Amino acid sequence: MAGSAGSAASSLVVEDVTLTYPDGGGRLTALDGVSLEVPGGTMTAVLGPSGSGKSSLLAVAATLVTPDRGRVVLDGVDTGTLSRAEQAALRRRRLGIVFQQPNLLASLTALEQLELMAHVDGRRPSRQVRERARELLAAVGLAGEAGRRPHQMSGGQRQRVGIARALMNAPAVLLVDEPTSALDHERGGAVLELLSRLTRERGTATVLVTHDRARLSVADRVVEMADGCLSSPCRGQSRG
Ligand SMILES: Nc1ncnc2c1ncn2[C@@H]1O[C@H](COP(=O)(O)OP(=O)(O)OP(=O)(O)O)[C@@H](O)[C@H]1O
Numbered sequence: 001m002a003g004s005a006g007s008a009a010s011s012l013v014v015e016d017v018t019l020t021y022p023d024g025g026g027r028l029t030a031l032d033g034v035s036l037e038v039p040g041g042t043m044t045a046v047l048g049p050s051g052s053g054k055s056s057l058l059a060v061a062a063t064l065v066t067p068d069r070g071r072v073v074l075d076g077v078d079t080g081t082l083s084r085a086e087q088a089a090l091r092r093r094r095l096g097i098v099f100q101q102p103n104l105l106a107s108l109t110a111l112e113q114l115e116l117m118a119h120v121d122g123r124r125p126s127r128q129v130r131e132r133a134r135e136l137l138a139a140v141g142l143a144g145e146a147g148r149r150p151h152q153m154s155g156g157q158r159q160r161v162g163i164a165r166a167l168m169n170a171p172a173v174l175l176v177d178e179p180t181s182a183l184d185h186e187r188g189g190a191v192l193e194l195l196s197r198l199t200r201e202r203g204t205a206t207v208l209v210t211h212d213r214a215r216l217s218v219a220d221r222v223v224e225m226a227d228g229c230l231s232s233p234c235r236g237q238s239r240g
Contacts, residue, residue, distance in 0.1 A: 010037040010038055010039045010040075010073075010205065011038060011039065011040040011074070011075050011076075011172040011173050011204070011205035012036070012037070012038040012061060012072075012073070012074060012075075012172075012173045012205045012207065013036075013037050013038075013071075013072070013073035014034060014035060014036040014037075014057070014060065014061055014070070014071075014072055015035050015070050015071050015072075015073070016033050016034070016035050016069065016070040016071075017031050017033070017034045017035070017057075017060055017067045017069065017070030017071070017072065018031055018032055018033055018034075018067060018068050018069040018070055019031040019053075019056055019060055019065065019067045019068055019228075020068050029228050030053045030056040030228050031053050031056050031057060031060065031067065031228050032053075032227070032228035032229050033070070033229070034053070034057060034070075034225075034228070034229065034230045035070075035230070036057075036061075036207075036223065036230060038173070038205035038206070038207055039205060040172065040203045040204065040205050041199060041200055041203045041204070041205075042199065042205065042206070042220040042221070043195065043196055043199045043206040043207075043208055043218065043219045043220050043221075044206070044207050044208070044219060044220065044221045044222070044223060045208045045209075045210055045216050045218075045219035045221070045222045045223070046207060046208065046209045046210070046223055046224075046225055046230075047210060047211070047213065047216065047222060047223070047224050047225065048211075048224055048225030048226060049211075049226070050211075052225040052226050052227060052228070053225050053227075053228040053229075054177075054209045054225055055177065055209070056228075057207075057209075057225065057230075058097075058175050058177055058207065058209055060072060061074075061173070061175055061207065062091065062095060062097060062175055063079045063082075063087045063090065063091060063095075064091075066080075074090060074094055074095065074172070074173055075090075075094045075172035075173065077090060077094075092120065092169065093169055093171075094169075094171055094172045094173060095171050095172075095173050095174075095175065096166030096167055096168075096169070096171035096173070096174045096175070096204070097166055097174075097175050097176075097177075098159075098162055098163050098166045098174065098175070098176040098177065098179050098195075099162065099177055099179075100177055100178045100179065100181045100182065101182060102158050102159055102161060102162025102165070103162075104150040104158055104161060104162065105150075106149065106150055106151065107149065108149065109146065109147050109148060109149055110137060110142060110145050110146050110147070110148055110149075110153070110161045110164075111130070111133050111134065111137065111146040111147065113161055113165055114132075114133035114136060114137065114161075114164055114165050114168050115129055115130065115133050116165075117165055117168035117169055118168065118169075132168065133146075133164075133168065134146060136164040136167055136168060137161075137164055139164065139167075139198065139201075140160040140161070140163055140164045140194060140198075141160065141194070142157060142160055142161065142164070145157060154187075155182055155183055155187065156183055156187035156190065156191060159179055159180075159182070159183060159187075159191050160191065160194065162179075163179070163191070163194065163195065163198070167198065167202060167204075170202070171204060172203075172204065172205060173204065173205045173206075173207075174195075174198075174199065174204040174205070174206040174207070175206075175207050175209075176195060176206060176207065176208045176209065177209050178209055178210060178211065179191055179192070179195065179208075180192060180210075180212065180215075188212075188215070189215060192208075192215050192218045193218060195208065195218065196218040196219075
């Protein structure tokens with residue numbers, strides 16, 4: 001059954017995932033038997049040096065990359081049983097992604113950036129869509145900035161628009177990749193506090209990838225990635 005192995009309480013289950021990339025004549029093992037469970041309403045921080053496999057883990061959890069082995073259960077659905085089109089639909093409806101840079105569209109206001117998510121999901125803009133967009137902008141402290149375009153906002157404000165946008169379709173799982181890398185310490189801290197609050201309020205299973213040990217107190221759990229393994233011994237495979 002999809003989602004056995006403890007997923008009843010966990011919106012995201014990554015189970016014994018191995019991912020390799022072509023590397024010259026051989027294969028490089030980027031993820032080596034990685035398992036992770038994230039219950040709704042909690043945040044797990046994934047810490048690790050450059051090249052340890054953090055982005056690969058996010059890509060697999062987001063169903064953007066298919067692992068060689070293991071499975072990913074998103075909101076109770078075993079994603080390995082879905083077609084690529086079904087995976088894309090699941091991503092649109094149940095997954096939010098916050099990138100290092102929010103990549104906002106230059107010509108759209110903050111409100112329109114959020115409304116666009118409803119277009120992408122094939123739904124017509126409606127009063128409910130606009131109300132939800134306004135409610136989310138208020139939740140991230142940007143009620144007064146709804147009409148601003150990206151160049152009229154600070155880096156921290158743009159990142160908060162990116163967070164609100166990721167929540168637009170009420171995702172069960174929120175994947176966050178180094179959201180503070182372009183922000184100063186104070187603004188970065190505020191963004192992480194905001195993510196922590198929204199995780200609890202919205203019940204998302206949040207995975208936060210970060211290099212920054214200093215601000216891990218926002219997370220409910222911290223796991224460390226090293227050489228493609230997560231806080232537990234590698235199964236002993238060579239990475240080269
Ligand atoms: N598309 C790819 N093709 C081949 N090798 C890759 C590819 N993507 C990543 N790798 C390799 O896989 C390993 C894990 O990379 P990954 O990007 O997941 O690490 P990371 O911890 O996210 O690093 P960073 O913090 O620098 O973003 C690295 O050795 C990297 O060189």
